[in-house]
Amino acid sequence: MTVYTFDGTLDGLMTAVFDAFERHEQPEKLLTKGEALPLFCDNVHEVITNEEKAKRVWVGLEKRLTCQALRIISVSWLSELPEVVNPLFNYVCKTFRQPQGATSIALNYADPDVLAVTRIGWKVSHEQLRMKQFIRFQKAKDGTYLAVIGPDHNVLPLVIGHFRDRFNDQSWLIYDAKRHYGFYYEGLGMPMQITFENEASVPFNLYDGKLKPDLLSSDDQLFQDLWRTYFKAICIKERLNPRKQIKEIPLRYWKYLTENKKK
Amino acid sequence: MLTENTIERLRILTESAKYDVSCSSSGTVRRGKPGFVGNTVGGVGICHSFSDDGRCISLLKVMLTNSCMYDCAYCVNRRSNDIPRATLSVSELVEITMEFYRRNYIEGLFLSSGVVRSPDYTMERLVAIVRELRTTQRFYGYIHLKSIPGASQELLSQAGLYADRMSVNIEIPKESSLKLLAPEKDHQSVFQPMKLIQQGVLENKEDRRRFHHAPRFVPAGQSTQMIVGATKETDRDILTMSSMLYTQPTMRRVYYSGYISVNTYDARLPVLKQPPLVRENRLYQADWLLRFYQYKVEEIVDEQHPDLDLEIDPKLSWALRHPEFFPVDVNTADYETLLRVPGLGVKSAVTIVNSRRFGRLTSFDLKRIGVVMKKAKYFITCHELSSPLPGSIRSVNELQPERVRQLLVSPQERKLAEKEKQLTLDLEP
Numbered sequence: 229m230t231v232y233t234f235d236g237t238l239d240g241l242m243t244a245v246f247d248a249f250e251r252h253e254q255p256e257k258l259l260t261k262g263e264a265l266p267l268f269c270d271n272v273h274e275v276i277t278n279e280e281k282a283k284r285v286w287v288g289l290e291k292r293l294t295c296q297a298l299r300i301i302s303v304s305w306l307s308e309l310p311e312v313v314n315p316l317f318n319y320v321c322k323t324f325r326q327p328q329g330a331t332s333i334a335l336n337y338a339d340p341d342v343l344a345v346t347r348i349g350w351k352v353s354h355e356q357l358r359m360k361q362f363i364r365f366q367k368a369k370d371g372t373y374l375a376v377i378g379p380d381h382n383v384l385p386l387v388i389g390h391f392r393d394r395f396n397d398q399s400w401l402i403y404d405a406k407r408h409y410g411f412y413y414e415g416l417g418m419p420m421q422i423t424f425e426n427e428a429s430v431p432f433n434l435y436d437g438k439l440k441p442d443l444l445s446s447d448d449q450l451f452q453d454l455w456r457t458y459f460k461a462i463c464i465k466e467r468l469n470p471r472k473q474i475k476e477i478p479l480r481y482w483k484y485l486t487e488n489k490k491k
Numbered sequence: 492m493l494t495e496n497t498i499e500r501l502r503i504l505t506e507s508a509k510y511d512v513s514c515s516s517s518g519t520v521r522r523g524k525p526g527f528v529g530n531t532v533g534g535v536g537i538c539h540s541f542s543d544d545g546r547c548i549s550l551l552k553v554m555l556t557n558s559c560m561y562d563c564a565y566c567v568n569r570r571s572n573d574i575p576r577a578t579l580s581v582s583e584l585v586e587i588t589m590e591f592y593r594r595n596y597i598e599g600l601f602l603s604s605g606v607v608r609s610p611d612y613t614m615e616r617l618v619a620i621v622r623e624l625r626t627t628q629r630f631y632g633y634i635h636l637k638s639i640p641g642a643s644q645e646l647l648s649q650a651g652l653y654a655d656r657m658s659v660n661i662e663i664p665k666e667s668s669l670k671l672l673a674p675e676k677d678h679q680s681v682f683q684p685m686k687l688i689q690q691g692v693l694e695n696k697e698d699r700r701r702f703h704h705a706p707r708f709v710p711a712g713q714s715t716q717m718i719v720g721a722t723k724e725t726d727r728d729i730l731t732m733s734s735m736l737y738t739q740p741t742m743r744r745v746y747y748s749g750y751i752s753v754n755t756y757d758a759r760l761p762v763l764k765q766p767p768l769v770r771e772n773r774l775y776q777a778d779w780l781l782r783f784y785q786y787k788v789e790e791i792v793d794e795q796h797p798d799l800d801l802e803i804d805p806k807l808s809w810a811l812r813h814p815e816f817f818p819v820d821v822n823t824a825d826y827e828t829l830l831r832v833p834g835l836g837v838k839s840a841v842t843i844v845n846s847r848r849f850g851r852l853t854s855f856d857l858k859r860i861g862v863v864m865k866k867a868k869y870f871i872t873c874h875e876l877s878s879p880l881p882g883s884i885r886s887v888n889e890l891q892p893e894r895v896r897q898l899l900v901s902p903q904e905r906k907l908a909e910k911e912k913q914l915t916l917d918l919e920p
Contacts, residue, residue, distance in 0.1 A: 335845035338856040360532075361539055365594040373593065393523040394530045398593060450493060451590045457498050461505035462552065463542040466751050466766055472545025476538070486596070487540060 229268055230255040234275040238305050241313065242282035244275040245320050258317045260310070285320070292323050297334035300349035307352045307381045315344035356383040360390055362477065364486045365400060366438070366452075367445040368431075373400040376437025376484060382407060388419050405434045436483040452486050459487040493583060500577040501587065507557035507568050508603060511660070511716065512748045514538075516549045516598035516633040518711030519655045529592060529599075529632035531655065536633070537598050550601035550635055551591055555579060555616060559605030563673035564760055565662065565721050567753040568605050581616075585623050592632055599633030599655070600624070610641035618646055621653040633711075640680040644687050648708075651691050656711035656743070659684045664732040668722040672759055681715075688713055689741045712743040719774060720767040721750035721760055725797040726774060727788075734781055734788040747774040769911045773799040780805055783837055784830045801908035802900045807833040810870060811892040818872040818886045821857065822847050834867030869895050 232247065232255045234240035244258055251273070257266065265272065289298060301319070304312050318341040322333055337343045358379075365373035373395070377384070384404045388411050391402065395413075401422075403410030408427060413419040424430055432439045482488050516536030523530035538547035554568075556578040562570040579587075584602075591597045602620060606613050617636060624630040636654035638647055651657060659681050663669040666678045688709055695708035715736065717729055733745040749766035777799060780786040784806070791805050792798070800808045810817065810833050819832050821843055829840040839862045846852060846860065854873050858864045869887045887895050 331848060333849065336849040337842050337846045337860050338850060338852055340859075343859060357537070360537055363595050367594070375595070390532070395528070395593065395595075396523050396525055397528060447493075447590075451587075451594065454493075454498055454501055454587060455591065455594075455596050457502050458505050458551070458553075459540065459542060459548070461502045462509050462546075462548060463544045464509055464546075464751060465544075467544040467546070467749075467768065469545035470543060473541045473543060476541040476545070476547070485540070486594075 229257070229266060230271040230273070231257045231259060231265060231269045232273050232275050233259045233261050233263075235277050236260040237277060238302075239279055239282040240275055240277040241317055242285040242320070243278050244317060245285050245324070246278075246281040247273065247275055248321060249324065254321060258313055260313065288324065289320065292326075293332050293334055297332065300334075300346055303352045303386065304345050304349040306383060306386065307348045309348060309381075312345065312348050315341040315348075319345050352381045352383060352386075355379055355381050356386040358481065359383055359387045362481050362485060363387075363391075363402065364437075364484060366486075367448045368439060368443050369445050371399060371445070373398055374432060374437075374439055375400070375402045376405050376432060376434065377402065378404065378406040378480075378484070380480075384409075384411065392419055403432075403437075405437070455486055493586060497579075497583055497587075500579055501553065503575050503577040504554045504557055504579060505552070507574075507605075508552050508554045508601075510567060510748065510751065510753070511552065511601075511603060511637075512546070512746045513601070513635065513658060513714050513716060513744070514547050514549045514552065515714075515744065516635075518743055519633070521631060521710075523631060527629045527631040528589070529630060531598070531631075531633045539595065539597055549598045550633060551588055551597045551599070552601040553579070553584070555584065555602060555604035555613075555620065556607060557605050558607055560608070561606055561673065561675050563662075563676065564754060564757045565672055565718055565750065569754065572754065581620050581623060584620055585628060588624060589628055589630065592630070597632075599630075599635070601635040601637075603637030604639065606639055606641075610639045611643050611646060614639045614642035614646045614650070618650045618653070621650065625653045635711075635714075638684045638688065640676065640684060642684065647684060647687050648691050651688060651709045652706050654709055656714060657688050657709050658714045658716070659688075660716045661732070662716065662718050663722055664717055664724050664728050665722070668724065672722065685713060685715070685739075685742075689739060692741045709741070712741040714744040714746065715742070716746040716748055718750050719747050719771050720763065725792075726770070726777070726799045727792040727794075727797040729774060730777055730781070730788050730792055733778060737781060745778060747771050747778070765911075767911055769801050769907050770799070773801060773805060777805045785827055801911060802905055803896065804833075806831070807866065807899065810887070811896055814887045814892050817870045817888065819870060821871050821873055822851055832867055832870045834863035834865070834870070866899060869898075 230253055232244050234244050241258070248254060259265065301316065304316060322341065326333065333339060333342055337346065359377060363375045363377060365375045367373055384402065391400065392413060397415060399413060399415040401410055401412045409421060409423045411419040412422045427434065431443050516531065517534065519531045520533035521531045536549055538549045540548040542548055557568045558576045559568045559570060567574070588600045592599065602617055604613050604617055617639070621634055621636060624634065634654045635656045635658065636650055638650065638657050638659050640659060661681050663672060669676060669678065691708045692712065695705065698705040699707070717732065719729065729747070736742045736745055749768050749771035750763060751766045752760070752763050754760060755762055777791050780791060781788065790809055799805050810831065816831065819828055821829065826840055826844050829835055829843060830837065839860060842860050843852060852873060853875055854864065854868070869890065872886070
């Protein structure tokens with residue numbers, strides 16, 4: 229059994245594809261460094277990440293796949309799931325092993341690798357939509373709008389463009405408390421990626437994203453109250469359907485929502 | 492300036508507006524622009540929250556005022572109802588909308604109003620608000636504006652320049668019933684503004700072909716709503732009306748609203764303990780068949796079956812009435828035929844058409860792709876000698892439609908349908 233190990237980055241994975249073709253073999257498994265090797269493996273190759281090789285693989289993919297398929301690949305990588313590694317590796321290898329001019333396999337959902345990668349890609353796309361839906365800003369005294377999120381997948385880079393387009397004249401900060409980084413937008417230019425050196429001293433609660441009351445802008449409480457009033461009033465009591473509600477807003481998002489009842 | 496009192500008025504006006512079911516923020520793509528606030532994303536829009544009744548909250552759905560000079564029996568805001576009345580000022584409404592939008596609570600505003608003094612007077616105030624939002628506040632988000640029946644053409648064409656979507660509600664599909672419940676209204680007063688809006692949109696299309704920068708007029712088209720269960724109309728009446736409306740080029744959505752007994756004292760209305768939710772759901776399913784599955788209304792409901800089956804969905808119901816259409820071979824059937832198979836949706840039909848170019852699909856592949864095999868297995872064939880799925884598969888023709896029906900209706904669905912039939916029985920005098 230041939231096994232490759234790589235460093236767990238996308239560049240590493242692409243280099244592994246390069247190596248597989250250079251060595252004229254197709255490894256059965258691609259493992260992240262530190263993972264336990266399978267019982268019977270006679271051939272272990274350690275992939276050394278090389279940006280140049282990775283770039284060449286990516287350029288080759290661009291020639292063979294449509295934009296949508298490339299997007300699915302990069303989006304599925306943002307899932308940060310360990311189970312995406314092998315299907316993605318196989319998918320990319322299969323794409324290159326296809327004869328020149330054949331229809332790209334990106335739409336062949338009967339192929340287990342393509343299906344797995346696409347499924348994971350859909351999952352991540354779904355969660356980035358949820359961020360667009362459920363991010364709630366609070367206005368701070370200095371006029372900055374703050375939102376804290378904790379998504380399952382690393383979707384923040386996917387939604388930044390949307391928020392920049394939408395709120396292009398206000399400064400905002402969206403912070404991923406789970407991955408300890410965020411994007412800050414000043415009101416013009418491009419959003420900047422930021423991290424806090426001392427995360428313990430940030431002026432907001434990392435668990436539920438609430439800004440400290442003394443930093444909240446003077447009218448923010450009023451608008452939060454208005455929103456809660458609206459949220460309560462819009463419900464038709466004769467049609468109560470909490471199951472549907474929880475299906476649409478899974479419990480893990482509730483703690484960040486302004487309309488959370490426990491408040 | 493907003494005060495405590497504003498909260499109370501917002502509550503009153505929201506409770507008055509909530510029976511209008513439309514909430515979507517779909518239909519327009521408008522990218523943000525420096526100096527303007529917001530954008531619209533198109534597609535199916537964005538739902539920002541879901542209230543306790545499971546309905547989506549996408550827009551700030553509120554009335555300008557809930558006092559009304561009309562006395563429509565089905566409406567909570569009718570003149571003769573003793574409910575708290577309130578009005579929001581233009582500046583209040585604009586401020587609330589902008590601040591909600593900036594906090595990502597909403598996609599935009601859905602504004603309607605009770606009719607005060609005259610339709611024109613009311614419409615003018617609605618237009619004033621959307622004008623203020625678009626010009627002074629430079630709001631680029633979504634605006635859905637209810638047009639007031641009877642308002643003048645000038646006001647409608649002004650409103651259309653600011654709104655993304657406009658709507659006039661039909662409420663009751665038959666004019667005779669409408670006359671009974673709302674003596675001051677008739678179908679003419681509903682169809683007239685619809686026609687004017689459509690005319691505006693089509694003219695605008697022509698203009699935009701010539702002048703690229705001509706402002707867009709109601710880019711997201713129109714929608715309307717019908718109340719279900721307040722009068723004796725059958726599903727056939729309702730769906731015939733919808734399909735007629737969908738032939739108009741600007742009609743995007745027809746909403747169905749299960750009647751909620753808001754005015755229990757009115758003898759013209761049935762007393763329902765619960766809104767007819769199952770029927771409403773079946774109507775939406777039929778609506779989807781009309782819009783995305785290429786069904787004709789006569790195929791869904793006809794003279795023998797004027798009402799939709801409450802226990803099974805309309806697509807399955809059609810399939811069981813037409814067993815001769817099945818089994819469908821998933822590896823050769825065209826897309827339109829695949830759409831008719833119960834358990835296959837638009838998404839899985841597209842996936843099948845794409846994937847089968849690479850090789851034969853087996854029932855195992857179908858299951859992995861996401862086809863609801865529980866339903867579909869009676870209606871398809873993959874020409875396999877044996878199936879990896881448990882239980883031998885027999886087609887609808889071998890089993891007989893009645894038997895398939897029994898197999899597919901869950902006890903829970905049956906119970907719900909039973910309960911609702913009970914409700915309709917109570918309604919007969």
